[in-house]
Amino acid sequence: MxxxxxxxxxxxxxxxxxxxxxxxxxxxxxxxxxxxxxxxxxxxxxxxxxxxxxxxxxxxxxxxxxxxxxxxxxxxxxxxxxxxxxxxxxxxxxxxxxxxYVNLRPVKLLRGLESPLRYKSHQDLDFVVVRENTEGEYSNSGGLTHEGTPYELAVQNNIFTRYGSERIIKYAYNLAAKRSKKRLTVATKSNAINYAMPFWDEIVKEVGTNYNVETQLYHIDALAAYFISRPEEFDVIVASNLFGDILSDLGAATVGGLGLTPSGNINPEKKYPSxxxxxxxxxxxxxxxxxxxxxxxxxxxxxxxxxxxxxxxxxxxxxxxxxxxxxxxxxxxxxxxxxxxxxxxxxxxxxxxxxxx
Structure with missing residues (x-):
């Protein structure tokens, strides 16, 4: 037993x-x-x-x-x-x-349901979003100053570490390597977020050399649009904490709503409970x-x-x-x-x- x-x-x-x-x-x-x-x-x-x-x-x-x-x-x-x-x-x-550090969110149109994207089939909507879950935009770093005055200021820092970025990207590549399409889509915004996102992109390129996996990098705004217009392209998507949160909720909307989509907060090494x-x-x-x-x-x-x-x-x-x-x-x-x-x-x-x- x-x-x-x-x-x-x-x-x-x-x-x-x-x-x-x-x-x-x-x-x-x-x-x-x-x-x-x-x-x-x-x-x-x-x-x-x-x-x-x-x-x-x-x-x-x-x-x-x-x-x-x-x-x-x-x-x-x-x-x-x-x-x-x-x-x-x-x-x-x-x-x-x-x-x-892995937030795993499958996006799958279940049999018996119709997508709000009426022109998309069950084969078109079957992918998984791998969201970094412990740092990035949801890091508890920042603060308020001059509260209650016209000069009130809020600072919210995003924290991207090499260690944290490498481990989530490696997890996503390993997952993509096991699936039939062997395709990894990476959410970025390196044209505007000029420190964290180029850093993230560079780690993707470094890690990707070790895998026989097709890699696509899309800016988050374009990627959100592609979720609607061509979701059939996607297999595994890896994203930072905030981007992954938004994308997976959007994905849920395309398959019928938030009441249909699960999430796993995974410690792959099983050192701690997931x-x-x-x-x-x-x-x-x-x-x-x-x-x-x-x-x-x-x-x-x-x-x-x-x-x-x-x-x-x-x-x-x-x-x-x-x-x-x-x-x-x-x-x-x-x-x-x-x-x-x-x-x-x-x-x-x-x-x-x-x-x-």
Missing amino acids: KTYSVAVIPGDGIGPEVVNESLKVLKAMEDVHGGLKFVTKEFDWNCSYYLKNGRMMPENGLEQLREHDVILFGAVGDPAVPDHVSVWELILPIRKQFEQ MFEPIHGSAPDIAGKGIANPIAQIWSISLMMDHLQMPELGELIVNAIEEVLENTAIKTPDLGGKNSTEDMGNAIVSQIYKLGL
Whole structure:
């Protein structure tokens, strides 16, 4: 029996609702595999915790999480707490302290769905965005001065290190080398960001000499346009923290919305636990209504299975999701249906058993 410990942080808003459905999928993985056990421990760290305790997690929160093999995260954010507080005191410390330097975000048009890009097929929309996850534009460097005066000044520094840039670019090249197109697209903006981006581009060229992979460098503005006009060109895309964040959300929009796209915050060396989550937020406007789409959260379990070196289970989850979308009438409101979060979760679990047993 192989046992994995899973730290579960449901978070805010719709987070607990979609996480509950993903836990059903973890149980189905145990039943289908036979020799597998997931031991979960839930942590109530969210904006309500902050309002009671003045912090998003305990002082030893990271030490508690480090005891686990993986982390399952729902969503964070509530109107009662400023977003920069909830994000910078919970999810970003986890990403940074656990060296989850790979943010892996697949962009795939699932069977049974139609892209808002009506002229693009399922074959056209199937790529992955590899986002640098620990430095770049989301580095905690800068400050305010002369607050409250006409001379108030905000400084926000971007930090790009050779070490951080090399490791994410190498990861992206290794991933591209394993895929059929063997093509890597690199997001840059070296024509305007005249220090960090030429530095990034040069590292791409240095690392790329070690791989038999076609490499394309595009300025971020043109690349965003190509996501709409010619997404079929892409296979693996590597980008800095901010650029990867924006591109992957744009990619999600092309395949049906944020409720459909998962994310893995990966420490490839497995020195620390990796964290799996949807890319959508806490959606407080629909929290408690039972209508949130759980597909992105459930799909994040597929990424978790891949990380734990059980790709056959990861593939099973995606196949089950597609079976529900293609061959049943189950649809949550964001997909034009009237079914609940629980309806969708139960339907996917049912397909997992049907396909896997």
